[in-house]
Amino acid sequence: MAGCTRGLLWSRSRLSHHLTRMQQRGLVTREECADDARGSVVVLTPAGRRAIETAAPGHVAAVRRHLIDLLTPTEIDALGALTHRVVDHLGGRAPQPRHASEA
CATH class of the missing domain: 1.10.10.10 (Winged helix-like DNA-binding domain superfamily/Winged helix DNA-binding domain)
Structure with missing residues (x-):
């Protein structure tokens, strides 16, 4: 535990x-x-x-109303990239570079 x-x-x-x-x-x-x-x-x-x-369904609707609907498409893309970095880190995988120049 x-x-x-x-x-x-x-x-x-x-x-x-x-x-x-x-x-x-x-x-x-x-x-x-x-x-x-x-x-x-x-x-x-x-x-x-x-x-x-x-x-x-209520949870999803609340997340959409209070977060997703407030974001621009660019912000949603940034949120997706950030989420993948965090999940990779928590899973023990090396996070992907933030910019192509860092690769």
């Missing part, structure tokens, strides 16, 4: 408390981790999947 909390910037107790609440609502289950007896694997339940699918 330590790796998970690092990515979330949450304490172990906060993550555990949040997962317990989600478990009580039937959104996730916890299973034993085959690789680490101290850890557990959190599994999305069918009810959890339905909750995500129910929330998704």
